[in-house]
Amino acid sequence: MSAAPVIGVLALQGDVREHLVALAELDVLARPVRRASELAEVDGLVLPGGESTTMSRLLTVFDLFEPLRERIADGLPVLGSCAGMILLAREVLDGREDQRSLDALDIVVRRNAFGRQVDSFEATLDVAGLSDGPMRAVFIRAPWVESVGADVEVLATVPEVPEAGSAAGRIVAVRQGAVIATAFHPELVEGDRRVHEEFVRVVRER
Numbered sequence: 001m002s003a004a005p006v007i008g009v010l011a012l013q014g015d016v017r018e019h020l021v022a023l024a025e026l027d028v029l030a031r032p033v034r035r036a037s038e039l040a041e042v043d044g045l046v047l048p049g050g051e052s053t054t055m056s057r058l059l060t061v062f063d064l065f066e067p068l069r070e071r072i073a074d075g076l077p078v079l080g081s082c083a084g085m086i087l088l089a090r091e092v093l094d095g096r097e098d099q100r101s102l103d104a105l106d107i108v109v110r111r112n113a114f115g116r117q118v119d120s121f122e123a124t125l126d127v128a129g130l131s132d133g134p135m136r137a138v139f140i141r142a143p144w145v146e147s148v149g150a151d152v153e154v155l156a157t158v159p160e161v162p163e164a165g166s167a168a169g170r171i172v173a174v175r176q177g178a179v180i181a182t183a184f185h186p187e188l189v190e191g192d193r194r195v196h197e198e199f200v201r202v203v204r205e206r
């Protein structure tokens with residue numbers, strides 16, 4: 001792919017704008033995606049942070065759930081952050097009754113896993129494959145990954161810091177093929193676009 005790739009951001013709910021801003025700093029064409037015809041035109045897709053139950057309902061209402069699942073099964077690169085990670089999982093623990101997920105990552109996630117005491121916190125963590133040292137990670141009512149299948153690469157875990165409490169060691173970033181997901185919000189950390197850059201590299205490889 002020599003021309004700038006087209007990267008969509010699923011724009012039904014959540015922090016769509018922040019991802020579009022992050023992508024605008026890179027050499028790509030970034031667009032919101034709300035309908036199947038827009039989905040058909042992207043080379044890669046971001047599933048933003050927000051509320052995964054609401055997003056899963058809206059995917060159904062907008063007739064996007066099946067088209068999206070099919071495109072991912074066909075190899076569409078996807079980056080999910082927080083609620084996006086939940087949407088990509090094979091199985092969701094503590095989900096709402098009608099919560100659907102795309103089964104694009106062989107992971108089991110737990111929604112709102114960090115509990116009330118650590119509703120939101122920040123940590124500095126190492127992410128496998130990113131050069132130039134650890135990154136600041138913002139967690140907001142975040143999930144964590146309870147378990148991963150054999151084909152899933154663990155990219156990051158919660159460091160042993162007091163704010164993390166018993167969450168230390170939990171898996172918070174993974175990759176399986178062209179699908180990358182983080183429990184934290186790389187789109188919220190201005191000045192560090194390494195996760196989005198890595199995603200663009202994956203899109204360009206396809």
Ligand SMILES: NC(=O)CC[C@H](N)C(=O)O
Binds near residue numbers: 053
């Ligand atoms: N910041 C986020 O995306 C939070 C995710 C949200 N708690 C959910 O269950 O979907």
